[in-house]
Structure formats: structure tokens, C-alpha cells
Amino acid sequence: MENDDGAKLRSGVQSIDRAVAILRCFDSRSPELGITEVAKRTGLSTSTAHRILVSMAANRLIRQTSDKRYGLGPLLIQLARNGAIPTTFRDVAMPFMMKLRDEVDETVGLHELLSTGERAVIDQAESRQEIRRHYTDIGVPVPLPHGAPGKVILSVLPWERQEWWLSRSIRPVTPATVTDPERLRAELSRIRDQGWADSNAERTTGIRAVAAPIFDHTGSVIGAVGLSVPSMRIDEARAALLGLRAKETAWEISEALGASDHAVQQNFQRALPPTDERDEAISG
Numbered sequence: 001m002e003n004d005d006g007a008k009l010r011s012g013v014q015s016i017d018r019a020v021a022i023l024r025c026f027d028s029r030s031p032e033l034g035i036t037e038v039a040k041r042t043g044l045s046t047s048t049a050h051r052i053l054v055s056m057a058a059n060r061l062i063r064q065t066s067d068k069r070y071g072l073g074p075l076l077i078q079l080a081r082n083g084a085i086p087t088t089f090r091d092v093a094m095p096f097m098m099k100l101r102d103e104v105d106e107t108v109g110l111h112e113l114l115s116t117g118e119r120a121v122i123d124q125a126e127s128r129q130e131i132r133r134h135y136t137d138i139g140v141p142v143p144l145p146h147g148a149p150g151k152v153i154l155s156v157l158p159w160e161r162q163e164w165w166l167s168r169s170i171r172p173v174t175p176a177t178v179t180d181p182e183r184l185r186a187e188l189s190r191i192r193d194q195g196w197a198d199s200n201a202e203r204t205t206g207i208r209a210v211a212a213p214i215f216d217h218t219g220s221v222i223g224a225v226g227l228s229v230p231s232m233r234i235d236e237a238r239a240a241l242l243g244l245r246a247k248e249t250a251w252e253i254s255e256a257l258g259a260s261d262h263a264v265q266q267n268f269q270r271a272l273p274p275t276d277e278r279d280e281a282i283s284g
Contacts, residue, residue: 018044018052023061023072027217032069089223090123093214093253097225100249101125104227104242107133108249111149111211112223117161118143119150119223133207133228145170145184146177147203148196149211149224155191156213156221158270162188176201192271196243196250201231208234210243212250219263225250 021042025033033041039049053070056062060075089112097108108125118141126134144150144165154162166181176199178184191197196212203209211226227242234242254264 015052015055018042018048019056019061022049022052022056026072032065032071034069038070089257092256093225094123094125096249096253096256097123097125100225100227100245101127104245105129106227106229106233106242107135109133109135109149109226109228110223111153111226113153113221114141116141117164119153121149122223129233131230131232133204133230135228142203143170145179146173147211148199148209149226151184151187151199152191152197152211152213152224152226153221155188155197156268156271159273162271173203174201174205176205178202192268194243196247198239198243204228206231208239210239210246212243212247214250215254215257215259215264215267217258217260217263219259219265219267221267222257225253 021044022038025038025041030037035046035050035053038044038053039046042049044052053062057064057070057073060073062070063073064070090110093110097110101108105127106129107127109121110123111119112122113119120139120141121135121137122139124135124138126132142150144154154165162185166185170177170179170181170184172179178187187197196210198208198210200208207228208231209226209228211224213221214223214225216222225246227246229238229242251259
């Protein structure tokens with residue numbers, strides 16, 4: 001027979017789960033909601049939704065508007081502004097990058113998609129090994145076709161932007177740089193399927209890299225997290241393992257930035273080639 005403490009604990013956890021479900025109802029399209037809307041979105045009864053909303057309002061997690069609707073409360077804003085919640089891309093990503101670095105002991109780079117359409121390394125969690133990758137070009141713009149981080153960003157950009165890059169002459173920076181647009185187009189398709197990219201000495205001789213895309217709260221790609229490893233220390237099997245870990249870490253960062261699977265999937269559809277081109281590729 002369960003004691004009173006166990007029942008109270010389970011009830012308390014359920015209340016937290018329900019409160020979190022309510023908080024997830026609010027976004028830029030729905031900054032304010034009525035009780036009926038909250039109940040419908042969470043699957044709670046109207047009376048239960050009202051009871052939890054009243055408790056959340058008392059704790060300033062929720063506020064009630066003048067027309068008896070509800071919005072996010074002042075406590076959340078205060079936490080965001082007093083530094084308790086990371087607010088920059090770098091601040092959000094770094095704890096996840098350091099965790100990954102500590103796990104695999106290879107350099108983890110954070111790459112940001114720039115307004116110019118290029119990408120740049122904006123920070124790194126450096127390996128502690130004697131022979132390691134060390135980024136010296138922090139903040140320097142890099143064309144997207146050069147290396148795994150750029151290719152993985154490119155693979156999930158809208159199709160028109162992908163084609164813009166593919167229509168341009170790709171300047172080789174090493175003998176391994178992929179410059180053929182058809183080969184790169186095929187690579188981008190494979191990258192989309194597996195969720196991470198691989199490159200071997202395509203931007204820096206002697207370095208193999210894997211990377212996965214990072215998305216923001218709108219589901220748009222804003223950068224990538226990558227692992228850069230001296231070629232002597234990585235084979236196909238390890239590249240696949242690190243690629244999957246980069247993918248997992250990138251999604252953890254994305255979720256911390258507010259990304260949802262639904263929003264990402266909506267944007268992902270824009271990254272696919274037009275239907276007629278897909279049909280032609282399949283038949284070919």
C-alpha cells in the first residue's frame with residue numbers, strides 16, 4: 001500500500017508536468033490565451049486548467065490580462081534578464097559544447113550563419129590532447145561549401161539559397177575541396193537524410209570534421225556545432241560515431257534556443273528540391 005508521501009510526490013510531479021504543458025502553449029503567435037484555449041491545447045479539463053493557471057499566476061509564472069486572458073508572467077522575464085537564463089547563441093551553446101568536448105576529447109567548434117550568407121567560427125571548446133585542432137580564424141567569414149559545418153548549414157537552407165551557392169564557382173582551398181556542383185548537390189541530399197555532415201581535409205589539410213545544424217525558435221538554421229579531429233585519429237567508424245554525437249548535441253542546443261520539431265520540419269520542407277526535380281533525380 002502506498003504511503004501518503006508517495007501519493008503527494010506523484011501528485012506534485014503531475015502538477016509540474018501540467019504547468020510545463022501550459023507554458024508551452026504560449027509563443028509569438030499566441031502570446032495570450034483564454035482558459036478554454038489552454039484546456040484544448042493541453043488536453044486538460046477547463047476546471048483543472050483554471051486551477052493550475054491560478055496557482056501559476058500566484059507564483060508570477062503566468063499573468064492575467066485585463067480581459068481575463070493569460071500570458072507569460074514577469075518571473076520568466078526577470079530570470080531571462082538577470083543572467084539566470086543564457087540569452088546569446090554562444091552562452092546557450094557553450095555548456096553543451098564543453099560536455100561534448102569532455103566526452104570525446106576533441107575540439108568542438110560553434111559556427112554561426114552570417115547575414116552575408118557565409119558562416120564563421122564564433123567559439124570553441126578546445127581538446128586537451130597534445131595534437132589537436134585549434135581555430136585561429138574566429139570570426140572570419142567562410143563560404144558555406146567549404147567544410148562540414150558550412151555544408152550542413154547549406155543543406156537545410158531554402159532550396160533557392162542552396163542553388164545560389166551551387167551556381168557560383170567554388171574556389172578550392174585544399175586539393176580535397178568539393179568544387180563540382182553536382183557532387184555537392186548529391187552530398188547535400190545525403191546530409192539532409194542523415195542529419196550531419198562529414199568532410200576530410202576539405203578546408204584544412206590534416207583535419208577531418210563532422211557537424212550538425214542548430215536551429216532557433218522559428219525552426220530556421222542559425223549555425224552548426226562541429227567536431228574537428230586530426231586525420232590520424234579518426235577513421236570511418238569514429239567519424240560516424242562523432243557525427244551522431246554532434247547531431248545529438250546540436251539538437252540539445254536547438255531545444256535550449258526554443259526550437260521545436262514541428263517548426264524545424266516545416267522549414268525543412270523548404271530545403272527540399274522542387275517536386276519535379278526530385279522525381280527526375282529518382283527516375284534518373
